[in-house]
Each structure stands twice: as C-alpha cells, then as structure tokens.
Amino acid sequence: MNKGYNGLGSGDRNGCLFAALAGVVALIIDCARLFGDPAPGTESLWWRQIPFLLPTIVVVFATFMAVRAINGRDER
Numbered sequence: 001m002n003k004g005y006n007g008l009g010s011g012d013r014n015g016c017l018f019a020a021l022a023g024v025v026a027l028i029i030d031c032a033r034l035f036g037d038p039a040p041g042t043e044s045l046w047w048r049q050i051p052f053l054l055p056t057i058v059v060v061f062a063t064f065m066a067v068r069a070i071n072g073r074d075e076r
Contacts (some may be wrong), residue, residue, distance in 0.1 A: 007039050019064035026059040 008016070034052050042048065 022063040
C-alpha cells in the first residue's frame, strides 16, 4: 500500500477501452431496437422480446473478457 495506486494494468486498460467502444455501438443498436418501429409482421418475433439493454451488457462483458484474454497472452 505504501507504493500508492499504479493505475490499471495493460489488459484491464485495453479491455475497458474496447468494452466501452463496443458498448456504445451496442447501445445505439439496442436503442434503435427499442424505439424503432418494427417492420410489419415482426412485432412479436423472439428478438423483440429480449429485455432492453441485455444485449448491450452481454456485448460489453464479452468484449472486455476477450480483450483481456488476448492481452494476457502477450504478457506471459
């Protein structure tokens, strides 16, 4: 603790950056799905029943873990 805070490691920093970028894109698509007028006949399809923001959360988590895994291979 006497060394102080050294910031995020490379894997975490890159993971957060890419997860944030993927999250913004997924959120735009998710909001379009929520607010957009569905095509006629598609109002009750399965993908319209997925709770709002769930796909965004999944994309952000998966991106973060994938980038951390990729960066982790370089440091070994």
